[in-house]
Amino acid sequence: MPGLTERQKLVLALLVRDYIETAEPISSGRLVSNYKLEISSATVRNEMAVLEQNGFLFQPYTSAGRVPTKPGYRYYVQRLMGEDQLPTHVQEMIRHQFYQARHDVDDWLSLSASVLAQHSQVAAIVTPLHTEKARFKHLALLSTRGRQVLLVIILDSGEVHQQTLVLEESLDQDQLTGIALQINQLAEDRNAEELEKLDLDLEISPLAEILEIILQTIKNSEVISSGDVYRDGLANMLSEPEFSEPEKAKQTLEIFEDHVMLDDLLSRTLFESDNRGVHVIIGGEDTWDQLKETSLILASYGAKDRVMGAVGILGPLRMSYSRGVSTVRFVSDLISELISESMSS
């Protein structure tokens, strides 16, 4: 790919920015008058022709303005966009919202989704906390009703798993507390791998049964999603003109309802990359076919070097990338900060 001249970059940048705002093909004359360029529209037209040959622009029909292509957006995001920061007062406002929320990871995540949706004006996704190498911290068994027992597991990441067990015979709370104590001593600070290796010499007894169930649960706790993906701001998207065709709107909705796919997508993108920064996925990048008409801006969150989850926004190709990137970056940093703080306090 040959390099672009400065002027070509300028034209591309202005065009993309303008198109993101107006959603209409941008003409050469419009660029000149709108941005008071010192060159004539004919010159701009020539530059546009070059940009089109390079695959950055596209003409909907012979005599219309230009629209960015996916490579066009990509070039813009990577080299031209520049990185805005969220205005300070907005940052303060968001911080305030988080500090006055309950001191609870789940609440933070749900709030993140809502904040992202509101400030980016597109749809937001936040995956729940799930850590790969969490260590067992603590466990409680609570009698709820008859043979039902609530098992609460706390991992060192702050993650909490909750599950109801049904036992073969009824045990009272004192017995349960005893069992919990034993397990806590046995398993404290071990990770799943180490728990696997605990080869227990179990007698046949209700205690053994419970132990077995619980160890299974703990071993699987990495797989079991600790909650659902948080989503918000769907209605934002339907205002965008690209979704006036109900067919497209439906496609996007389906992406949004498919928790599994989303969780997978976010996890894959972020766990597999060692880049802790913000990822921009434009039109599925030839890998995800369903996302042909959608862009994603993702970032991971976590404490220190541990990736614990992901936040992101999802919108049409023609979304405000600069605003999106800064919002996603700010929110992911903020959650990471809050989680780190809560882990070290």
Next chain:
Amino acid sequence: MPGLTERQKLVLALLVRDYIETAEPISSGRLVSNYKLEISSATVRNEMAVLEQNGFLFQPYTSAGRVPTKPGYRYYVQRLMGEDQLPTHVQEMIRHQFYQARHDVDDWLSLSASVLAQHSQVAAIVTPLHTEKARFKHLALLSTRGRQVLLVIILDSGEVHQQTLVLEESLDQDQLTGIALQINQLAEDRNAEELEKLDLDLEISPLAEILEIILQTIKNSEVISSGDVYRDGLANMLSEPEFSEPEKAKQTLEIFEDHVMLDDLLSRTLFESDNRGVHVIIGGEDTWDQLKETSLILASYGAKDRVMGAVGILGPLRMSYSRGVSTVRFVSDLISELISESMSS
């Protein structure tokens, strides 16, 4: 309102049913040929004119077929529709799905939303468990990290509340367990009202602080929603022709994203009525303006006579009421059954 003749009822019933299927204005000729009526189209036209005068039908323009009005739908649902049962094999299938799910109320509710969406082909809503007169059952305090403590409260309904507290000073697990024990003895089997009356003579001490926080939490636990409203099947709706105008689609999406409003709507409808059956709300019934173009089919769930939550579906006015009612009835009965079972076991 004068009574309708049998023939008028027949015409109305066929017309509504046909319109629900086709989404197009129904003409007199179509009814005659489609249902092999023994009367001529002219007679049907006369009957239609009567039905229109009674406010049950509406003509989009001078020379088109007829479409049901809201009162038309209402009459159909109340007097003409007849009550289907879900086919036995479908019932079995759904039961199977529930039995192989985890033994957990939250999982059941989330599954309910998905089952409802799938079988009714519209969007589904399920409110979380929340009981008005729950009694405190049991509480646990778990040290998570530093001054952070996880508070788990179990109510006799099986409902579980979870919340993180941050204490002024760090306490170890043994101390926490001691405090939990005291509170459990103090508060066991009391409801919020009774807890309110517990006028404690608290010394100034960390324990007092914790007790206060916890009692506040318990008192408020009725208000705090124990989780979110479960939703599913949004994409189903966008296939319906009424949502081809993006404006309408957006309205509906906004209803769907407004958890608070939904929870309120469902609770109000079902807690305030002593009718445990299925409610059909057509076009907001002049009370909810946002629901002008939407119908809801709702039912409560719970054990014995205690209403614990609501399940429902939400679709266009032109939705399949008979299928909807039978699905909602079946699912709400099934959850009630499962909850009752789990409470008595």
Next chain:
DNA sequence: ATTAGCAGTCTCGTGTTGAGAGTGCTAAAT
């Protein structure tokens, strides 16, 4: 290298027209 000027192309809104669908009414039939 840039630009003014202009012919050429395509969209889009508007207006027209005719076929088709369905009704309401009237008068005849049952």
Next chain:
DNA sequence: ATTTAGCACTCTCAACACGAGACTGCTAAT
């Protein structure tokens, strides 16, 4: 007194035509 055949009438909708307007691409001049 109902019911129905027949028919004039109304309204929508798809198809087509047409002209204005918006941009471009090219060429020739700067």
